[in-house]
Amino acid sequence: MDTTNTQTEAQEAHVEKPVREIPMVRALFDDDDVLLKSVAAIREKGYKIQEVFTPFPVHGLDHALGLKGTRIAIAAFMYGLLGLSTAIAMTYYMMIIDWPMNIGGKPSMSWGENMPAFVPIMFELTVFFAAHLMVWTFFIRNGLYPGRKAMNPDPRTTDDMFMMEVEVLGEREDLEGLLKETGAVELQ
Amino acid sequence: MFEFSNKAKRFSWILMAIGAVALVMNFMTNDAAHGDADGHGTEMHAEAAHGSDHGAHAEEAHDGHGEEAHAESHGEHGEAAHTESNDEHTAMQAEAGHGHAEEHAHHSPAANKPWSRLFHNSFFFMAIALGSLFFLAIQYAAQAGWSVTSLRIMEAIATFLPIPLIVMIIIAGLGVGHVHHMWHWMAEGITEEGSATYDSIIAGKAAYLNGPFFMARLVAYLIVWVLFARILRSLSRRADEASSTDEKWAVWRKSRNMSAIFLVIFAVTSSTMAWDLIMSLDPHWFSTLFGWYTFAGMFVSAVTVITLVAIYLKMNGYLPELNQNHLHDLGKFMFAFSVFWTYLWFSQYMLIWYSNIPEEVTYYMARFEEYSGPFLTMLVLNFIFPVLVMMSRDSKRNQYFVIVAGAAILLGHWLDHFVMIMPGSVGTEWSIGWIDFGICALYAGAFIQVVFRSLEKLPLLHKNHPMLAESKLHHI
Numbered sequence: 265m266d267t268t269n270t271q272t273e274a275q276e277a278h279v280e281k282p283v284r285e286i287p288m289v290r291a292l293f294d295d296d297d298v299l300l301k302s303v304a305a306i307r308e309k310g311y312k313i314q315e316v317f318t319p320f321p322v323h324g325l326d327h328a329l330g331l332k333g334t335r336i337a338i339a340a341f342m343y344g345l346l347g348l349s350t351a352i353a354m355t356y357y358m359m360i361i362d363w364p365m366n367i368g369g370k371p372s373m374s375w376g377e378n379m380p381a382f383v384p385i386m387f388e389l390t391v392f393f394a395a396h397l398m399v400w401t402f403f404i405r406n407g408l409y410p411g412r413k414a415m416n417p418d419p420r421t422t423d424d425m426f427m428m429e430v431e432v433l434g435e436r437e438d439l440e441g442l443l444k445e446t447g448a449v450e451l452q
Numbered sequence: 453m454f455e456f457s458n459k460a461k462r463f464s465w466i467l468m469a470i471g472a473v474a475l476v477m478n479f480m481t482n483d484a485a486h487g488d489a490d491g492h493g494t495e496m497h498a499e500a501a502h503g504s505d506h507g508a509h510a511e512e513a514h515d516g517h518g519e520e521a522h523a524e525s526h527g528e529h530g531e532a533a534h535t536e537s538n539d540e541h542t543a544m545q546a547e548a549g550h551g552h553a554e555e556h557a558h559h560s561p562a563a564n565k566p567w568s569r570l571f572h573n574s575f576f577f578m579a580i581a582l583g584s585l586f587f588l589a590i591q592y593a594a595q596a597g598w599s600v601t602s603l604r605i606m607e608a609i610a611t612f613l614p615i616p617l618i619v620m621i622i623i624a625g626l627g628v629g630h631v632h633h634m635w636h637w638m639a640e641g642i643t644e645e646g647s648a649t650y651d652s653i654i655a656g657k658a659a660y661l662n663g664p665f666f667m668a669r670l671v672a673y674l675i676v677w678v679l680f681a682r683i684l685r686s687l688s689r690r691a692d693e694a695s696s697t698d699e700k701w702a703v704w705r706k707s708r709n710m711s712a713i714f715l716v717i718f719a720v721t722s723s724t725m726a727w728d729l730i731m732s733l734d735p736h737w738f739s740t741l742f743g744w745y746t747f748a749g750m751f752v753s754a755v756t757v758i759t760l761v762a763i764y765l766k767m768n769g770y771l772p773e774l775n776q777n778h779l780h781d782l783g784k785f786m787f788a789f790s791v792f793w794t795y796l797w798f799s800q801y802m803l804i805w806y807s808n809i810p811e812e813v814t815y816y817m818a819r820f821e822e823y824s825g826p827f828l829t830m831l832v833l834n835f836i837f838p839v840l841v842m843m844s845r846d847s848k849r850n851q852y853f854v855i856v857a858g859a860a861i862l863l864g865h866w867l868d869h870f871v872m873i874m875p876g877s878v879g880t881e882w883s884i885g886w887i888d889f890g891i892c893a894l895y896a897g898a899f900i901q902v903v904f905r906s907l908e909k910l911p912l913l914h915k916n917h918p919m920l921a922e923s924k925l926h927h928i
Binding site: 323324337341367368369370380381383 | 798801805806807843844
C-alpha cells in the first residue's frame with residue numbers, strides 16, 4: 265500500500281494538468297467490463313466521450329467508442345513494398361552491376377536467374393521496413409516523442425483504474441447521475 | 453441437427469457419376485492410346501520374370517525404347533551437370549544414363565498413367581482428411597477454446613480418411629505385385645547385383661524400400677490413423693452424453709491425452725508417409741525437408757476445406773454459433789499456412805538450386821522443364837494469390853473472398869500434388885485433362901457423401917465441451 269502511494273505521488277509530480285476548455289466529467293471505473301457497458305450506455309444517450317484512459321488495452325473498447333479503424337495496415341503494406349523494392353534495387357546494384365558475382369557456380373550475371381539467392385534479402389528487408397516504419401508512423405501519428413509530458417490526468421489509470429472523460433451536454437448532474445448509475449466509482 | 457439436403461445429395465451423385473465415367477475412361481483409353489507401349493511393357497515384364505532370358509531382354513531394351521531413352525536421359529544429365537569436364541563426372545553421367553535407359557525400356561511410363569491419376573487424387577483427399585484429424589488433435593492438445601464451434605466439422609472430415617487410404621494401399625499393393633510400375637524401386641531384380649535392372653543406389657536403400665516393409669508401413673498408417681480418428685469421434689459422442697461436470701472434464705481430458713499421443717505418432721508418420729508414398733517415386737533423389745513440405749500442403753488444404761464446409765453450413769442457416777470471428781481465425785490459418793507452405797517449398801528449392809549437385813537438381817530440372825505449366829501455376833495459386841487476397845482483415849471476414857481464395861488454394865495444392873507425383877511415375881508422358889478432374893470429382897462426390905452423413909449423426913455443436921462458452925464469446 266505504501267509503495268503504491270509513493271509511486272502515485274512521484275508520478276503525480278510529473279503530470280501536467282491540462283487546461284479544461286470544454287466542461288467535462290471524469291469518471292473512474294475499477295472494472296473493464298463495467299467500463300465497456302458504461303461507454304455503450306453513455307454513447308447511446310448522445311454524449312460525446314472525449315477520451316478513455318486504461319492501464320491495459322481493453323478488448324473491444326475501440327469498437328464501443330465507435331473509433332474509426334486504423335489505417336496502419338495499409339501503411340504497413342506500402343512500407344513492405346518499399347522494403348521489397350529497396351532489396352531488389354540493392355541486390356541488383358551490388359551483385360549484378362557494381363561487382364558481378366558468380367552465385368552458386370552459375371555465372372549467369374543476371375538478376376532474374378540469381379533471384380532465389382536474393383529472396384532471403386527481399387524477405388528480410390520487407391519485414392524490416394514494414395516493422396520499423398510502422399513503429400515510427402505510430403509514434404508520429406500519436407505525437408509520442410522523447411521527453412513528451414504525460415497527458416494522463418490521473419496516474420491511477422496506469423495502475424488499476426479506468427477513466428472516462430465525457431463532454432457535458434445539458435445539465436452536469438444528469439450526466440453524473442448516469443455515470444454513477446452505470447458503475448462509476450468516482451467522479452471528478 | 454444438420455440435414456444432408458437432397459440438393460447436396462443430387463450434386464454429389466452427379467459428381468460421382470461423372471467421376472465414375474472418368475475412372476472407367478481412365479483405364480480404358482490409356483490401353484487404347486498406348487496399347488503398343490503397354491503391351492510392350494507387359495511383354496518385357498513377362499520376359500523379365502523368366503530369369504534365363506535376361507540377356508535377350510537387355511538386348512531388346514537397347515534396340516527399342518532404350519536407344520531413345522538413353523539419348524534423352526544422357527542429354528538431360530549433361531545439362532544438369534557442371535559444364536566443366538571431369539572424368540569422374542562423365543563416368544557417373546554415363547552410368548546414370550545407362551540405368552535410366554533400362555528403366556524406360558523395362559516398362560513404359562505411359563502405362564503408369566491411370567494408376568498415377570487415381571493415386572494423385574487419392575493422396576490429395578487423404579491429405580485433407582488427415583490434415584483435418586491433425587487440426588482436431590491440435591485443438592485438444594493446445595486446449596484451444598475458440599475452435600469448439602468447428603470441432604464437429606473437423607471430426608466429420610476426418611471420417612473420410614479410410615477411403616483414399618485404402619485405395620492407395622491397393623495401388624501400392626498392385627505396384628509391389630508388378631501390375632504397374634509407378635514406383636521404380638519395385639522393379640524386379642533392381643536390388644540384385646548382376647541383374648540387368650540392377651541399381652546400386654536403390655539396392656543401398658533396400659532395407660527400407662522393399663515390398664513387404666512398405667506394405668506393412670502403409671497398413672500400419674491406416675490402422676493407427678483411423679483408430680485415433682475413431683477414438684476422438686467416440687469421445688466426442690460420449691462428451692455429449694456426459695451428465696455431470698466431472699464426467700465432461702474427464703472426457704475432455706481423455707480427448708486431450710489421446711490427441712497428444714496421436715500428435716507424437718503423427719509427427720513421425722506424416723514424414724515417413726510422405727517419403728513412402730511420394731518421395732520414393734523418385735528413388736534416387738531425397739530431401740530431408742520433404743515430410744514437412746508434404747505436411748504443410750496437407751494442412752493448408754485441410755484448413756481450407758474446414759473453412760469452406762463451415763461457410764457452406766452457415767450459408768444454409770446452420771451453426772449460428774460459428775460467427776465471423778471464427779471464420780476470421782480460420783482465414784488466418786489459411787493465410788498463414790499458405791505462407792508456411794511457400795516457406796518450406798522455397799527452403800527445399802533454394803538449397804538444391806544453390807548447391808547445384810546433379811543428383812539433386814534433376815528433381816527440379818524435370819519440374820521446371822517438363823512440368824513448367826502446372827508447376828508455375830501452382831506457385832502463383834498457392835502463394836501469390838492467397839497472400840494478396842487474404843492479407844487484409846476485411847477480406848478474411850468476407851466469406852466470398854474466403855471462398856475464392858479457398859478455391860485457388862485447393863486447386864493450387866491439387867496441382868502441387870500432381871507435380872510431386874507425376875514426374876516420378878510417368879515422366880515426360882504426362883498430360884492433364886478432364887480425366888484428372890473427373891477422378892477428382894469422383895472423390896469430391898464421395899467426400900460430400902461421407903462427410904455430410906457424418907455431420908448428420910451428431911449435433912453440429914458440442915453440448916458439454918468445457919470451453920463451449922469461451923468459443924461462443926470468442927471475439928477478435
